[in-house]
Amino acid sequence: MMATDYSSAVEIKRIVKRYGEILALDNVDLSIRSGEIFGLLGPNGSGKSTTMKMLLGLVQPDSGTLSVLGIDVKKDPVAVKRLVGYVPESPRLYEFLTGIEYLDFIGDVYGMQTEAKKARINEYLKALELEGREGDMISSYSEGMKQKVALISAFMYKPKLLILDEPLSGLDPRSARIVKDFLHELKAQGVTTMMSTHVLEIAQAICDRIGIMYHGKLLALGTMDELREMAKLPDSALEDIFLKLTGTGDIRPVVEELLK
Amino acid sequence: MNWKNVLHLIRVEMNWKNVLHLIRIDMKSGRFLRGKRLTRFRESKVFTYVLYGGALVLGLVVGALAGMFYVSASATDPNFAALANQGMLSLFLGLPTLVLIYSLVLTMMQQIQRSGAKFSSQAPYWLPITWGEHTLASILANLFGFPLVSIVFIAPAIILFSTFTGQVVAAAATVLAVCAAAFMASAVTEVFRILQVRFIGAIYKSTGRAAIWVRFVGSLLFFLVFYIVYFYVVSGTGGIYLVQTIASAQSTIWFIPFVWLGMTLYSFLNGLILQGIAFVILSLGFIAALFYVATSLNGRYGLYEPPAITVSRGVYAPKTGLLGRLGFSTTEGALIRKDLKAFSRRRELMVVFILPIVIILAPIMQGLGQMGRPVPPEASSFLVALVFLLPSAAMATMLGTFMIGEEGMTIWRIYSSPISPNSLVKSKYFFIVFFSLAILVVTGTVGFVAFHPSLRTVFVALLESVFLVFTLGSISLSNGIKGADFTEVPRPRMIRTLQSFINLILCFLVASAILFPFAPYLLSSFVPGLAQPLMDLYVAVVLSSIIAAFTTLIFYRISIKNADELLRKAET
Numbered sequence: 001m002m003a004t005d006y007s008s009a010v011e012i013k014r015i016v017k018r019y020g021e022i023l024a025l026d027n028v029d030l031s032i033r034s035g036e037i038f039g040l041l042g043p044n045g046s047g048k049s050t051t052m053k054m055l056l057g058l059v060q061p062d063s064g065t066l067s068v069l070g071i072d073v074k075k076d077p078v079a080v081k082r083l084v085g086y087v088p089e090s091p092r093l094y095e096f097l098t099g100i101e102y103l104d105f106i107g108d109v110y111g112m113q114t115e116a117k118k119a120r121i122n123e124y125l126k127a128l129e130l131e132g133r134e135g136d137m138i139s140s141y142s143e144g145m146k147q148k149v150a151l152i153s154a155f156m157y158k159p160k161l162l163i164l165d166e167p168l169s170g171l172d173p174r175s176a177r178i179v180k181d182f183l184h185e186l187k188a189q190g191v192t193t194m195m196s197t198h199v200l201e202i203a204q205a206i207c208d209r210i211g212i213m214y215h216g217k218l219l220a221l222g223t224m225d226e227l228r229e230m231a232k233l234p235d236s237a238l239e240d241i242f243l244k245l246t247g248t249g250d251i252r253p254v255v256e257e258l259l260k
Numbered sequence: 261m262n263w264k265n266v267l268h269l270i271r272v273e274m275n276w277k278n279v280l281h282l283i284r285i286d287m288k289s290g291r292f293l294r295g296k297r298l299t300r301f302r303e304s305k306v307f308t309y310v311l312y313g314g315a316l317v318l319g320l321v322v323g324a325l326a327g328m329f330y331v332s333a334s335a336t337d338p339n340f341a342a343l344a345n346q347g348m349l350s351l352f353l354g355l356p357t358l359v360l361i362y363s364l365v366l367t368m369m370q371q372i373q374r375s376g377a378k379f380s381s382q383a384p385y386w387l388p389i390t391w392g393e394h395t396l397a398s399i400l401a402n403l404f405g406f407p408l409v410s411i412v413f414i415a416p417a418i419i420l421f422s423t424f425t426g427q428v429v430a431a432a433a434t435v436l437a438v439c440a441a442a443f444m445a446s447a448v449t450e451v452f453r454i455l456q457v458r459f460i461g462a463i464y465k466s467t468g469r470a471a472i473w474v475r476f477v478g479s480l481l482f483f484l485v486f487y488i489v490y491f492y493v494v495s496g497t498g499g500i501y502l503v504q505t506i507a508s509a510q511s512t513i514w515f516i517p518f519v520w521l522g523m524t525l526y527s528f529l530n531g532l533i534l535q536g537i538a539f540v541i542l543s544l545g546f547i548a549a550l551f552y553v554a555t556s557l558n559g560r561y562g563l564y565e566p567p568a569i570t571v572s573r574g575v576y577a578p579k580t581g582l583l584g585r586l587g588f589s590t591t592e593g594a595l596i597r598k599d600l601k602a603f604s605r606r607r608e609l610m611v612v613f614i615l616p617i618v619i620i621l622a623p624i625m626q627g628l629g630q631m632g633r634p635v636p637p638e639a640s641s642f643l644v645a646l647v648f649l650l651p652s653a654a655m656a657t658m659l660g661t662f663m664i665g666e667e668g669m670t671i672w673r674i675y676s677s678p679i680s681p682n683s684l685v686k687s688k689y690f691f692i693v694f695f696s697l698a699i700l701v702v703t704g705t706v707g708f709v710a711f712h713p714s715l716r717t718v719f720v721a722l723l724e725s726v727f728l729v730f731t732l733g734s735i736s737l738s739n740g741i742k743g744a745d746f747t748e749v750p751r752p753r754m755i756r757t758l759q760s761f762i763n764l765i766l767c768f769l770v771a772s773a774i775l776f777p778f779a780p781y782l783l784s785s786f787v788p789g790l791a792q793p794l795m796d797l798y799v800a801v802v803l804s805s806i807i808a809a810f811t812t813l814i815f816y817r818i819s820i821k822n823a824d825e826l827l828r829k830a831e832t
Binding site for chain 1: 569570571593595597598601605606668669670672673675676677678680827828829830
């Protein structure tokens with residue numbers, strides 16, 4: 001079932017998803033090229049997390065097709081999961097395990113060889129400054145430490161595609177910088193990254209292309225220059241483009257109302 | 261104790277709206293039921309109405325029936341009324357203390373089974389809510405469930421019955437005392453809850469790496485003691501004996517605050533008004549003091565976080581496990597090891613190890629103890645069968661229903677990992693069978709030492725227990741997957757109530773079918789003069805094994821089908 005020859009890491013075609021009366025995704029089409037860092041932006045409830053979960057088979061679309069690294073997600077979700085590293089928004093970890101036990105568990109689930117598992121776990125623990133706390137139960141970790149463990153668990157088995165929902169949330173500046181640089185290095189190795197974030201400066205700094213979602217639709221898609229052109233805002237930062245494209249730019253009256 | 265502070269706490273610092281909101285939060289979090297598609301929560305009040313309404317109706321029915329019996333028995337036997345009235349007085353005197361012990365055990369058990377999820381209880385701490393409000397809400401919310409159900413049952417039953425016996429005032433006073441007793445018990449539990457967080461923290465700190473084992477053994481012992489006390493109070497003659505003892509002995513132990521409510525009733529019912537008033541004041545003072553202590557402790561240690569448990573230190577070296585050599589893939593081995601750690605480290609899951617043993621062994625041991633004479637051979641065989649069959653079968657049933665639901669909100673990890681339905685079921689099923697067989701070894705050894713059965717009996721009981729473990733494990737796993745409930749607060753639910761009920765019926769029917777070939781043997785041992793069955797015992801074993809193997813296979817396949825559906829329709 002596995003295909004190795006693919007030019008697009010992700011192919012989403014005419015995806016529709018409803019939760020009762022709420023239309024979470026409305027005919028979304030999206031293609032992410034292999035080896036690019038793709039940023040998915042949008043206000044809360046715009047459909048970003050649903051799209052990401054669908055790529056792993058965690059949410060079933062009502063209609064449309066999804067293919068990840070050449071594999072039909074519906075037909076072989078296990079094969080897709082084997083190739084993808086995933087960090088959900090606010091990941092819940094097994095709090096009764098220690099950090100090292102959790103990573104050991106992940107390594108085994110993804111079938112890593114013992115020596116490679118040991119080497120990579122130790123490298124990541126050192127890089128993200130978790131050394132010395134790896135033997136403590138996760139229940140005593142801070143949110144930032146838990147996020148680091150979640151990130152290591154997505155990186156350690158060298159996946160071909162990374163799906164990261166708010167990956168830098170809770171990280172200290174040093175660790176956030178390491179993760180950003182690391183994503184660039186992975187890109188050079190051909191790894192595709194799809195990430196969502198509300199910190200637009202991060203998206204602008206590290207993403208090759210950006211997609212902006214609003215009310216379940218993909219409003220805009222392209223590089224920074226293409227987005228500027230679409231918004232007719234040359235030389236503007238992503239924040240202004242985002243607010244204009246999502247129609248939420250006129251925030252002055254809202255602030256004034258709050259100040260009353 | 262500064263009584264001004266206590267009064268200030270109750271009068272000035274208490275916003276009753278906040279207390280009601282907090283109680284509602286606690287109750288609602290307990291009532292959340294997940295919708296079929298697991299995308300939103302919906303609330304069901306039906307269970308609450310059935311529970312409390314049912315208890316009320318049952319109380320009225322019991323009171324009315326007892327009253328009618330009283331009237332008819334008094335008409336035929338003139339001494340009956342006097343005896344019954346005396347008996348009722350004894351009951352009234354003992355009831356507050358009995359309810360206190362009962363509520364204490366139940367509220368303690370509720371507390372120790374609560375989820376360790378921190379987010380569930382921390383929200384009120386940053387809101388403008390005083391510790392007094394928080395403590396009162398916690399004490400009252402802890403009474404919801406069986407402690408309150410028992411009061412809702414007792415109150416109408418004794419008041420209605422007392423209208424027949426002419427003891428309405430005494431009954432009403434008893435109901436008041438019973439309510440106060442339940443509150444007293446819950447307040448003690450609240451004090452205990454805060455102290456145990458603080459002391460367990462200190463123990464973890466001092467024991468270092470051994471903390472994990474200290475916690476495991478400590479929790480098991482704690483559960484064991486409480487369940488044995490619980491069974492003694494609620495089962496058979498234990499409760500009645502306790503009421504009689506309390507009623508007659510509380511005058512001699514009047515200095516213990518827990519019997520002051522009973523002493524209040526005793527004093528008033530015997531016309532000792534001044535003494536009664538003194539005990540009312542003492543009881544109210546004790547309740548206020550408990551509340552004050554609980555509030556102060558909450559203020560001091562309510563936000564205390566136990567120190568981290570360090571399980572390992574030094575350079576990480578992954579272990580190559582035995583599971584690989586047993587034919588499990590690395591994924592399956594990882595899942596089994598993870599579950600092993602979950603059941604030995606998560607306090608709310610440790611109950612699994614205790615319940616099957618205590619539920620079955622406590623009544624048996626109690627029954628044996630009361631006999632006080634050698635057990636007859638036919639009863640011995642029956643008890644051997646019980647000790648062999650029931651704990652391991654109960655363990656397989658419980659573990660089967662819990663194995664998927666225990667994942668809680670961390671189920672996303674299973675959903676997003678490359679785990680096939682086959683691997684998931686294989687690893688979970690192995691865990692169920694392994695632990696149930698371990699329980700069988702322990703209880704079997706106890707049974708062998710206690711009853712000295714023949715080798716033939718041991719052999720057959722052992723085989724049948726193994727058949728039951730395999731079959732009930734696969735049935736329960738299939739239902740545990742189908743009805744998995746990942747709700748975590750206030751305590752993990754594991755499985756939806758309806759599916760759990762269906763599972764119990766199914767397990768009972770299949771277990772009966774597996775053991776059916778032995779029915780003639782059972783009848784011939786208990787019915788004197790009945791001829792020995794013609795069928796050889798080992799033929800019965802073979803027949804039983806065929807039924808077990810067939811059912812196990814079918815439900816194992818159903819489990820895989822259900823797991824496939826679970827993983828495909830993840831939607832966390």
